[in-house]
Amino acid sequence: MATLAAHKKHKVTIVGSGNWGTTMAKLVAENTKAHPTLYELNVQMWVFEEEVTIPKNSRHYDPGSELANKPQKLSELINNLHENVKYLPNITLPPNVIANPSIVDACKDSTILIFVLPHQFIARVCDQLKGHIVPYARAISCTKGVDVSEKGIRLLSESIGVRLNIYCGALSGANIASEIALEKYSETTVAYDPPPMDSRNPTPKGSPTSSTVDLISPSKANPSARSARLQALPSDYPPLSHENVRKLFHRPYFHVRMVSDVAGVSLGGALKNIIALAAGFVDGLGWGDNAKAAVMRVGILEMVAFGKAFFADSVHTSTFTEESCGVADVVTSCMGGRNFRCAKMSIERGVSIDEIEQSELNGQKLQGTSTAYEVNSFLKSQGMEDDFPLFTAVYNILEGKVKPEQIPDLIERKD
Amino acid sequence: MATLAAHKKHKVTIVGSGNWGTTMAKLVAENTKAHPTLYELNVQMWVFEEEVTIPKNSRHYDPGSELANKPQKLSELINNLHENVKYLPNITLPPNVIANPSIVDACKDSTILIFVLPHQFIARVCDQLKGHIVPYARAISCTKGVDVSEKGIRLLSESIGVRLNIYCGALSGANIASEIALEKYSETTVAYDPPPMDSRNPTPKGSPTSSTVDLISPSKANPSARSARLQALPSDYPPLSHENVRKLFHRPYFHVRMVSDVAGVSLGGALKNIIALAAGFVDGLGWGDNAKAAVMRVGILEMVAFGKAFFADSVHTSTFTEESCGVADVVTSCMGGRNFRCAKMSIERGVSIDEIEQSELNGQKLQGTSTAYEVNSFLKSQGMEDDFPLFTAVYNILEGKVKPEQIPDLIERKD
Structure with missing residues (x-):
């Protein structure tokens, strides 16, 4: 035939x-x-x-x-x-x-x-x-x-x-x-x-x-x-x-x-913005490259955990840890992206991200802040805030409930 | 008892x-x-x-x-x-x-x-x-x-x-x-x-x-x-x-x-220096953050491949992709480490790394250049240069055999 x-x-x-x-x-x-x-x-x-x-x-x-x-x-x-x-x-x-x-x-x-x-x-x-x-x-x-x-x-x-x-x-x-x-x-x-x-x-x-x-x-x-x-x-x-x-x-x-892995690719592009805020906070404190790299690494693993928790059937760890949409996009976003820069600025100037959004972005909201709020609202509804300590810390910093200096303590694994 | x-x-x-x-x-x-x-x-x-x-x-x-x-x-x-x-x-x-x-x-x-x-x-x-x-x-x-x-x-x-x-x-x-x-x-x-x-x-x-x-x-x-x-x-x-x-x-x-994974942790600390050179070359060309992140990602995967090829029994992929000794150390080394800075300088000034080592380090050799040479000599002996195109490209750039501009072409997967 x-x-x-x-x-x-x-x-x-x-x-x-x-x-x-x-x-x-x-x-x-x-x-x-x-x-x-x-x-x-x-x-x-x-x-x-x-x-x-x-x-x-x-x-x-x-x-x-x-x-x-x-x-x-x-x-x-x-x-x-x-x-x-x-x-x-x-x-x-x-x-x-x-x-x-x-x-x-x-x-x-x-x-x-x-x-x-x-x-x-x-x-x-x-x-x-x-x-x-x-x-x-x-x-x-x-x-x-x-x-x-x-x-x-x-x-x-x-x-x-x-x-x-x-x-x-x-x-x-x-x-x-x-x-x-x-x-x-x-x-x-x-x-x-x-x-x-x-x-x-x-x-x-x-x-x-x-x-x-x-x-x-x-x-x-x-x-x-x-x-x-x-x-x-x-x-x-x-x-x-x-x-x-x-x-x-x-x-x-x-x-x-x-x-x-469509879910993994999509989640990577969203969650990296929360990580970029965390990296900006830490960099704004003048903590250096070790600290920034640590926050990025912890963030990538929270991405993996998030995917596994909510898209278990389809998400692969390697999408986050090995692909451009994961690790590489996190790297780029934490080197000089807008979320990173504004978060860093907010710490250096001692003002809220809201104020930075007003002064630097004409009031336009950062992708990272809205994603951090949305993800937190979802995690709360699932009773899973504690399973994502970095994402939760970023939300609480935005809310003024914790200080960026507390990040190491908040993400410390107690085992 | x-x-x-x-x-x-x-x-x-x-x-x-x-x-x-x-x-x-x-x-x-x-x-x-x-x-x-x-x-x-x-x-x-x-x-x-x-x-x-x-x-x-x-x-x-x-x-x-x-x-x-x-x-x-x-x-x-x-x-x-x-x-x-x-x-x-x-x-x-x-x-x-x-x-x-x-x-x-x-x-x-x-x-x-x-x-x-x-x-x-x-x-x-x-x-x-x-x-x-x-x-x-x-x-x-x-x-x-x-x-x-x-x-x-x-x-x-x-x-x-x-x-x-x-x-x-x-x-x-x-x-x-x-x-x-x-x-x-x-x-x-x-x-x-x-x-x-x-x-x-x-x-x-x-x-x-x-x-x-x-x-x-x-x-x-x-x-x-x-x-x-x-x-x-x-x-x-x-x-x-x-x-x-x-x-x-x-x-x-x-x-x-x-x-x-002792082998993975040890390899990470050595091979990251080759990646830092590659990132420095690319950054020296003014190619921006996408390119730098890409080279880092490809480098991490060559670390994994190297570990798997030569320490298959003991090496875990996650040591490189998820631990501080892997991804985070690569990030830190490519943000501002000595290998990165000297490689970048060599491209910007249009001189060899040798000359940078002379002028900036009083002739002291960079960890990255010696590791790149040693790894290449080993890969050659195994007939496996082509399996590690980024490591091989860095060696060939150091040797003056290829130009940094060729990196994308050299590491392109043809599938």
Whole structure:
């Protein structure tokens, strides 16, 4: 029996066009060009349309032009200049990045949707997309974080998957966007583990093959984790194996490791912000590099314990201790990230993080502080604050209940 | 049957009195005082005798004293001033640290010998001690590193153990001595795994109980790893369990985790220096924090692979990925250690590491460069250079055979 060769190609859409989204569009478009048998050349990038004036310090600013100082549509600017002058200035995008202000049109017929949106826009955008995507599409969430509350933990990838009734994986790592845009070397971790679906069987017309799967293993935190019916990829597409998904992201300057642990990858990107606050507190006290490294190490082990406690079925220790989304992202975040810097500043100046957020971030909240509060509220509801002494210490420092100097004592193992 | 209670106490000697040795003496003496049923109060510290003049900026310098500007014996200065004015100035030592210029007298009747000597002095000091220690003594090596050559790998703890025919464990971690001396918070890892010996059975007079053990599991690197007859600790001493050994080192500001993996702890302290060079090269190129974190992560995994390849029977992945002697020591070394700084400088100035060693270290060799050469010579002899692309890249950069810019390409996994 002859093997039915794949004759379709995957269409890829980047959902988002900020700093990180535009960087993703650039590298993915480089890869669709490099792998023409797998992917359609053109990569759609959904742009939340806005009127933008080319900044005077831009290489595209021409004072003699009649368009100088005139607001223009961001999507048109991107397609004309091959540059996102507002969110990723001075980086030339490949011509096969196509900015599109219509979310529905940008995602039409796409089999791969790469979500790179601020956390708070995900629900709204998914609602707009619902019913307008192919049912066998696959998604990857590049937005870091999880939704944690007293009630439980929901991964962003799960939120996307549930809202669109598709499978969604996750990408996370030590990934400062501006460095990657400049093609400075970095690594990332992509978690992609759809349920087994045999793509060699052509989907019968009108009755697509589907399989019932848990989007995420049931966990203590999500006792009601529901099953969803996911539709198999038709067999005339190349399979979305780890190897092929890796080819969509891997570049000579952006090394990808594929894993199956979506929960671990997602938790790493959220919990590292709490660790960065702890490292900042300790550094602000002038305790030196030993202390900072110790807090990072203890934090990584609390990440592992958190994953094991609430996602026991799916989380691997190695995701945190060996992958870019774990140890490396912790390192980067504790070397110079915003959470680290603000926490350090708060100790050095003897003021609260609230005040630093007011003075340094125009009142914008740090990811770390909101995650520390959310995680604490959840741990309290589980009666497990004492099992995570560093996370709990950070919360109590933010609340003014304990002092940073108490961290060693609070995290000391008494055995 | 009544349990025979331990009625003897362990006598502890610190073999070495440099910066790290004196710091160790301070914290161990704090602990012998805190645990009087286990340890004799006084801690002997062997001092390589030298004539020292109290520095003019010392708090002990008294221009009116007849001893001002006169050389005095270092051991006497330490015992009179309770300070090592030469190697750990401005730190007050507990009065139960007793400096002793005689190695044989300092170690007489000691059941616990803590080695904190520069690498190159270990063999000579052991030779001086041979025959002058109790046969059931136990040792801990606090000197980092391993002896690697074309012929194989020998842990320093193994060198000590073999020379003295006693069991020797290892202590290593993210431990910058000056920070610990100031009681700034840090952590360490102590590996201690003597063969099972039942200390409840009193040793018959004249025929001490002994047992035959491998000091270290046979490995590919040490096919001839020999067995040694180790003498059991008499039962009138408190057992040297993990719990009791931990009490000798653990302080509120110095948290100890006990493990059994002596090879892993020792390898971590040696191989991290190669990683620090790689991180320095990448940072010197201005590649940013993503790249630095990536190199550190890849380096930790090469540590794991190295341990597994050559000490498969005894090494645990978690020693490298979860303990202070692994991940945390890598972090500290790559944040500001000497290897890191010199490697970075060599790239920024466009000169060889040799030249940096000449100009910045008076020709003293970096630990990282010698380790990189030794490890490469060993890997070559095993035909395994390609299995350790980062270690091999560092060697080839030192040799001028490849450029630091090639690191991403050299360590890229082609799967």
